[in-house]
Amino acid sequence: MSTLLEIQNLCKQFGGLKAVNDVSFTVAEGEIVALLGPNGSGKTTVINMISGALPPTSGSIRLGGVVLSGLPPHKIAHKGVARTFQLVRALPSLTVLENVITALAFRGKPLWGAQARSRAEELLQQVGLEGRGPEHAADLTYIDQKRMELARALAADPRLLLLDEWLSGLNPTELRVGIDLIMSLRERGMTILLVEHIMEAVRALCSRAVVMNAGTKIADGPTAQVLADPAVVAAYLGDEDA
């Protein structure tokens, strides 16, 4: 497998706080990698730097060899990075179909009119919302909002999908559905970096895990091995909320 995402010596400083401290890791093409760590360990800050929401203090981020660090979010999106957020960010007054069509209009090669409509319907089918296009986004259940958010991220035809706690807040039945949906993306060859606190999902989905603690990378390897690592267990035990 060839390397798609390459993060080298990444740092982010907020005043006196080193939120991300010299972190390096890679994600290969077609792989699902978990980015783990107790609350406040710097995971979302890493995701924010990959997507361009925050500029790194130092270090580099490359996608397929192309440097992303320092570019604004829309340019990074056009180079193939899409993300979901911890809290769903949809357009509640629009229909489900319109929400996806809007995302198609903002991608690197925008789609319009009938082409956009047909691609949006295809994406809705892919996330399990077939035929639900005319419904108002505000009326969707939580899992369906999550599905729609995923369709909006996939509208960009990303090379790398960043899922920031996409599965959080789901009940056990919905969680199973969510895990299956991410598995179906993996079967289509999607490369995913996933921040997640639900270990059941991490074990089911991720071949590899990278663990952070207090801004520093403390483990990186096959998921089962990493989760059994005493340093990882100790980091989580030190965090009552995890």
Ligand SMILES: Nc1ncnc2c1ncn2[C@@H]1O[C@H](COP(=O)(O)OP(=O)(O)OP(=O)(O)O)[C@@H](O)[C@H]1O
């Ligand atoms: N914009 C910001 N300004 C100042 N400090 C920040 C900012 N964003 C994050 N931090 C701090 O950086 C540290 C890492 O936060 P981050 O949100 O990346 O952690 P996390 O691992 O994603 O946590 P969680 O699992 O709770 O989402 C925390 O101490 C946080 O308070």
